[in-house]
Amino acid sequence: xxxxxxxxxxxxxxxxxxxxxxxxxxxxxxxxxxxxxxxxxxxxxxxxxxxxxxxxxxxxxxxxxxxxxxxxxxxxxxxxxxxxxxxxxxxxxxxxxxxxxxxxxxxxxxxxxxxxxxxxxxxxxxxxxxxxxxxxxxxxxxxxxxxxxxxxxxxxxxxxxxxxxxxxxxxxxxxxxxxxxxxxxxxxxxxxxxxxxxxxxxxxxxxxxxxxxxxxxxxxxxxxxxxxxxxxxxxxxxxxxxxxxxxxxxxxxxxxxxxxxxxxxxxxxxxxxxxxxxxxxxxxxxxxxxxxxxxxxxxxxxxxxxxxxxxxxxxxxxxxxxxxxxxxxxxxxxxxxxxxxxxxxxxxxxxxxxxxxxxxxxxxxxxxxxxxxxxxxxxxxxxxxxxxxxxxxxxxxxxxxxxxxxxxxxxxxxxxxxxxxxxxxxxxxxxxxxxxxxxxxxxxxxxxxxxxxxxxxxxxxxxxxxxxxxxxxxxxxxxxxxxxxxxxxxxxxxxxxxxxxxxxxxxxxxxxxxxxxxxxxxxxxxxxxxxxxxxxxxxxxxxxxxxxxxxxxxxxxxxxxxxxxxxxxxxxxxxxxxxxxxxxxxxxxxxxxxxxxxxxxxxxxxxxxxxxxxxxxxxxxxxxxxxxxxxxxxxxxxxxxxxxxxxxxxxxxxxxxxxxxxxxxxxxxxxxxxxxxxxxxxxxxxxxxxxxxxxxxxxxxxxxxxxxxxxxxxxxxxxxxxxxxxxxxxxxxxxxxxxxxxxxxxxxxxxxxxxxxxxxxxxxxxxxxxxxxxxxx
Amino acid sequence: xxxxxxxxxxxxxxxxxxxxxxxxxxxxxxxxxxxxxxxxxxxxxxxxxxxxxxxxxxxxxxxxxxxxxxxxxxxxxxxxxxxxxxxxxxxxxxxxxxxxxxxxxxxxxxxxxxxxxxxxxxxxxxxxxxxxxxxxxxxxxxxxxxxxxxxxxxxxxxxxxxxxxxxxxxxxxxxxxxxxxxxxxxxx
Numbered sequence: 025x026x027x028x029x030x031x032x033x034x035x036x037x038x039x040x041x042x043x044x045x046x047x048x049x050x051x052x053x054x055x056x057x058x059x060x061x062x063x064x065x066x067x068x069x070x071x072x073x074x075x076x077x078x079x080x081x082x083x084x085x086x087x088x089x090x091x092x093x094x095x096x097x098x099x100x101x102x103x104x105x106x107x108x109x110x111x112x113x114x115x116x117x118x119x120x121x122x123x124x125x126x127x128x129x130x131x132x133x134x135x136x137x138x139x140x141x142x143x144x145x146x147x148x149x150x151x152x153x154x155x156x157x158x159x160x161x162x163x164x165x166x167x168x169x170x171x172x173x174x175x176x177x178x179x180x181x182x183x184x185x186x187x188x189x190x191x192x193x194x195x196x197x198x199x200x201x202x203x204x205x206x207x208x209x210x211x212x213x214x215x216x217x218x219x220x221x222x223x224x225x226x227x228x229x230x231x232x233x234x235x236x237x238x239x240x241x242x243x244x245x246x247x248x249x250x251x252x253x254x255x256x257x258x259x260x261x262x263x264x265x266x267x268x269x270x271x272x273x274x275x276x277x278x279x280x281x282x283x284x285x286x287x288x289x290x291x292x293x294x295x296x297x298x299x300x301x302x303x304x305x306x307x308x309x310x311x312x313x314x315x316x317x318x319x320x321x322x323x324x325x326x327x328x329x330x331x332x333x334x335x336x337x338x339x340x341x342x343x344x345x346x347x348x349x350x351x352x353x354x355x356x357x358x359x360x361x362x363x364x365x366x367x368x369x370x371x372x373x374x375x376x377x378x379x380x381x382x383x384x385x386x387x388x389x390x391x392x393x394x395x396x397x398x399x400x401x402x403x404x405x406x407x408x409x410x411x412x413x414x415x416x417x418x419x420x421x422x423x424x425x426x427x428x429x430x431x432x433x434x435x436x437x438x439x440x441x442x443x444x445x446x447x448x449x450x451x452x453x454x455x456x457x458x459x460x461x462x463x464x465x466x467x468x469x470x471x472x473x474x475x476x477x478x479x480x481x482x483x484x485x486x487x488x489x490x491x492x493x494x495x496x497x498x499x500x501x502x503x504x505x506x507x508x509x510x511x512x513x514x515x516x517x518x519x520x521x522x523x524x525x526x527x528x529x530x531x532x533x534x535x536x537x538x539x540x541x542x543x544x545x546x547x548x549x550x551x552x553x554x555x556x557x558x559x560x561x562x563x564x565x566x567x568x569x570x571x572x573x574x575x576x577x578x579x580x581x582x583x584x585x586x587x588x589x590x591x592x593x594x595x596x597x598x599x600x601x602x603x604x605x606x607x608x609x610x611x612x613x614x615x616x617x618x619x620x621x622x623x624x625x626x627x628x629x630x631x632x633x634x635x636x637x638x639x640x641x642x643x644x645x646x647x648x649x650x651x652x653x654x655x656x657x658x659x660x661x662x663x664x665x666x667x668x669x670x671x672x673x674x675x676x677x678x679x680x681x682x683x684x685x686x687x688x689x690x691x692x693x694x695x696x697x698x699x700x701x702x703x704x705x706x707x708x709x710x711x712x713x714x715x716x717x718x719x720x721x722x723x724x725x726x727x728x729x730x731x732x733x734x735x736x737x738x739x740x741x742x743x744x745x746x747x748x749x750x751x752x753x754x755x756x757x758x759x760x761x762x763x764x765x766x767x768x769x770x771x772x773x774x775x776x777x778x779x780x781x782x783x784x785x786x787x788x789x790x791x792x793x794x795x796x797x798x799x800x801x
Numbered sequence: 802x803x804x805x806x807x808x809x810x811x812x813x814x815x816x817x818x819x820x821x822x823x824x825x826x827x828x829x830x831x832x833x834x835x836x837x838x839x840x841x842x843x844x845x846x847x848x849x850x851x852x853x854x855x856x857x858x859x860x861x862x863x864x865x866x867x868x869x870x871x872x873x874x875x876x877x878x879x880x881x882x883x884x885x886x887x888x889x890x891x892x893x894x895x896x897x898x899x900x901x902x903x904x905x906x907x908x909x910x911x912x913x914x915x916x917x918x919x920x921x922x923x924x925x926x927x928x929x930x931x932x933x934x935x936x937x938x939x940x941x942x943x944x945x946x947x948x949x950x951x952x953x954x955x956x957x958x959x960x961x962x963x964x965x966x967x968x969x970x971x972x973x974x975x976x977x978x979x980x981x982x983x984x985x986x987x988x989x
Contacts, residue, residue, distance in 0.1 A: 355975050623860055
């Protein structure tokens with residue numbers, strides 16, 4: 025019976041398809057910014073594997089279409105591919121399609137030129153991003169050459185751009201400056217990595233529209249454009265990792281309204297849970313973590329405006345490896361001399377439980393944006409955003425009867441108001457002026473580390489850009505005033521208000537005159553006011569076993585940077601060379617000082633914030649070569665030198681040389697499996713030999729003598745890692761399911777990384793396999 | 802088609818439950834602050850005369866901030882036996898917190914160690930024990946012999962769930978370990 029119905033159905037379907045392949049899919053394309061028709065877009069129907077280009081009137085058409093579901097992808101230079109879904113039942117499909125250049129039109133002005141980029145920026149998107157799914161933002165960004173991570177154990181990754189991090193880099197989450205307690209080395213960015221459709225890193229202060237203090241660079245976390253499809257669509261992401269048995273589940277649904285033209289929304293959520301991580305030889309006790317995030321985006325696109333409301337909440341709980349939380353310097357020396365954690369820490373079994381020491385962070389963001397296109401061809405945009413970051417750090421309890429309260433509890437609220445006017449383009453020239461105002465309030469409970477304070481920052485900027493076929497020139501000027509007031513509860517000490525102000529400027533020139541080659545040179549002069557922790561921190565840093573003291577007399581850092589970028593691209597080759605040189609005067613850093621601070625737990629090294637003149641120079645090189653359409657190889661080199669000019673020695677805690685080589689093979693499409701690829705990646709990280717030769721830290725030598733060094737331990741040895749990944753796409757119900765499998769540290773290499781704060785205590789994670797699924801619907 | 806709908810439903814459930822789960826967004830009402838160990842008092846009672854001498858180390862603002870304000874020299878008579886009892890205090894609070902009681906209550910997780918420096922003629926023994934019969938050491942007996950001087954280090958270790966007989970001093974984390982290798986001690 026069943027078979028009969030099935031056959032009947034088949035016959036019906038077959039008849040239908042023969043009989044009714046008479047429909048068409050067509051549309052007209054216009055540019056949301058300029059209202060002009062788009063003439064150079066290509067349109068693909070994935071199910072039929074048919075593509076076409078639109079004509080000079082922006083019109084395209086596919087004929088002889090059978091009833092069914094179709095995915096239409098519109099590709100246009102400088103835009104994200106636009107995906108549409110057409111259901112053909114009994115009539116043809118026709119739509120007027122408006123193409124938006126990017127969700128944040130601001131970014132377009134400075135980051136991208138039409139043909140070549142003026143600014144040295146690198147992106148992580150599509151398949152590269154898919155292979156990092158499940159990992160945190162900081163860990164994902166390590167894929168970009170020149171970006172490394174300041175690590176605290178296996179869960180906390182903080183991005184470093186060419187040696188600079190924390191308050192020297194700026195993260196723009198959804199167009200809003202991420203403001204939390206970003207000064208701390210163990211404070212990772214509080215952003216759900218799944219909300220990013222693209223991660224962009226701008227190295228150096230090559231754009232001034234986001235803030236003057238980003239001496240190191242800017243990270244843009246950009247979400248996907250809202251759908252234009254009035255049917256429900258979305259995706260489910262699943263990822264499972266073998267090492268810490270981490271499971272990640274992410275879902276998003278979106279829909280454009282049928283009733284209100286131009287209105288669309290998206291809801292998304294991510295849940296993540298990991299247990300103890302494992303080094304090649306032992307479990308890392310209390311290294312589990314969990315994360316729970318939700319976000320909501322509402323957008324209304326009208327003929328002349330785009331309005332957007334975005335809300336997100338991120339919360340996590342991260343266990344801190346038990347063996348890293350030490351009582352005093354004796355414990356630290358014991359941990360270092362033993363070379364591995366003691367048996368009572370090592371000999372544990374896997375669990376998901378998270379105990380003290382741990383940290384809990386919650387970050388909320390509410391953003392309202394309005395973009396208005398003007399009749400003269402220009403536009404203005406206003407963004408109002410509020411953020412609240414609540415960080416709690418829990419040390420180990422002294423007694424089981426001790427209070428459950430955290431030791432450190434910091435709440436920081438920030439309001440940002442940004443306004444920008446983009447002048448209409450006139451004879452190859454574009455320009456924008458903007459105003460930014462920020463207000464911040466910090467309040468703490470329990471132990472003092474940084475005081476309560478309020479802060480206001482006002483900035484104005486102007487950017488002008490010239491662009492023709494061969495050359496792009498960009499100049500920017502910015503003025504900022506930072507005012508810190510109401511500094512209270514500083515354990516009895518009284519501090520007055522503080523104010524810093526100055527100009528920043530930059531200039532960039534890029535040319536494509538030479539065949540296959542583009543060359544760019546950028547120069548900038550920027551500054552950064554000392555951060556709150558650099559001026560006022562006063563307390564014990566657990567795990568680091570040191571007492572950190574701020575200095576209220578610090579002055580602002582001043583940075584002059586030049587960088588150059590060379591890109592050579594042919595069918596076979598793609599070579600990208602970036603060289604930079606930065607002079608940072610009054611560079612603020614932590615210096616071990618003498619004598620140590622005496623406490624009831626013995627003498628702790630005292631680290632004081634000091635200023636020096638620093639010089640950073642280095643190069644990042646990427647070269648890829650396509651042997652055939654299927655087979656390609658890539659090599660990456662990242663080298664950095666950082667020098668303390670005053671003390672005539674190297675700066676501490678800087679990334680060591682890093683080299684990578686990879687081979688990528690793309691297989692032909694099979695019947696079910698499409699876009700198949702396999703990739704092997706080899707990483708060599710050199711030992712950091714450029715460290716200060718001497719310091720004030722007492723180190724007991726094996727022969728019993730005491731020497732004074734800049735660190736408790738010499739930087740760990742060089743290491744080699746082997747990673748691999750494979751990926752494929754399976755078509756299922758008219759949608760492509762993406763499957764990616766990755767293998768990290770395949771050889772289960774035992775190693776320690778210099779930039780991991782836990783290098784004193786334990787090895788890095790051993791081999792880690794993962795499977796990731798992306799199921800769109 | 803049905804399966805697609807199921808995935809849709811699944812995703813909606815995920816998103817909804819995630820939203821619902823974020824209920825712990827409230828700040829807690831004020832909880833007690835953690836105990837801070839600021840002070841150790843060494844009470845030494847001459848077993849013959851019952852005369853009590855107290856020697857103090859105190860850093861009332863805790864780790865960081867100002868340096869310790871009192872670090873006494875222990876003066877002892879030669880060839881004498883003293884009964885030692887320790888009191889551990891939190892003087893950053895008013896009223897002063899007594900931490901000794903908590904250490905005794907959770908004695909199975911704590912242990913004091915006394916380490917006289919070489920050449921100082923004092924030996925420390927008879928440490929009292931916890932509920933499991935393992936050494937605790939908030940009371941002990943100090944026995945001096947000939948005139949000498951040196952240092953006595955007093956260490957408090959926290960060993961939750963890992964305390965065992967004959968533990969080395971390196972086991973656990975350190976709650977107390979005095980600077981400069983301990984109290985300067987003169988026997989005369």
